[in-house]
Each structure stands twice: as C-alpha cells, then as structure tokens.
Amino acid sequence: MSPKLAVVAAVVLALPAGWGLGVLLAYAIAGRNFGQLPALTVPLGMAAALIFALWPSLPPSIRFKVMLCACGMFIVLGMLVA
Numbered sequence: 001m002s003p004k005l006a007v008v009a010a011v012v013l014a015l016p017a018g019w020g021l022g023v024l025l026a027y028a029i030a031g032r033n034f035g036q037l038p039a040l041t042v043p044l045g046m047a048a049a050l051i052f053a054l055w056p057s058l059p060p061s062i063r064f065k066v067m068l069c070a071c072g073m074f075i076v077l078g079m080l081v082a
Helices: 003-030 038-053 060-081
Strands: none
Touching: 003 038, 003 060, 038 060
C-alpha cells in the first residue's frame, strides 16, 4: 500500500475510531447512563484520532493498522455492551 493511500485510509478510519473513543470515555466517566456527555467527549475523541492519523513521526502503515484495530475493537465492544 502506498504511503499516501495509507494516510487517507487512516484518516477515514479515524472518524469511527474517534467516535468509539469518545463514547468509551463518556461511559468510563459516567457509567451506563451517561446522558448527554458524548456531546462533549465524541468531538474530543475524534480530534485525538485525527491527530494520531496525521502524526508524521509514525509510519503510515502503523497509523493505518492502529486505526483499523481500533475500529474493529469498538465494533466488537459495541456488540458486547448493547
């Protein structure tokens, strides 16, 4: 995979990974009944995931693999919790 394609794929995968990170953070802070807290934590999680996906010090393939694993982990975690 070319480096540019890996970066684009990592950025695309950063959106659902950041969403999952934000919801997980809200769940960790407030428990199962977290109410409106994801309105604050989801944008923070998405921003953190996008920054990681665009971080130049890591190779693009590593950033892509981390985002792919994060998306898979949050899909499985969502199925287990729901």
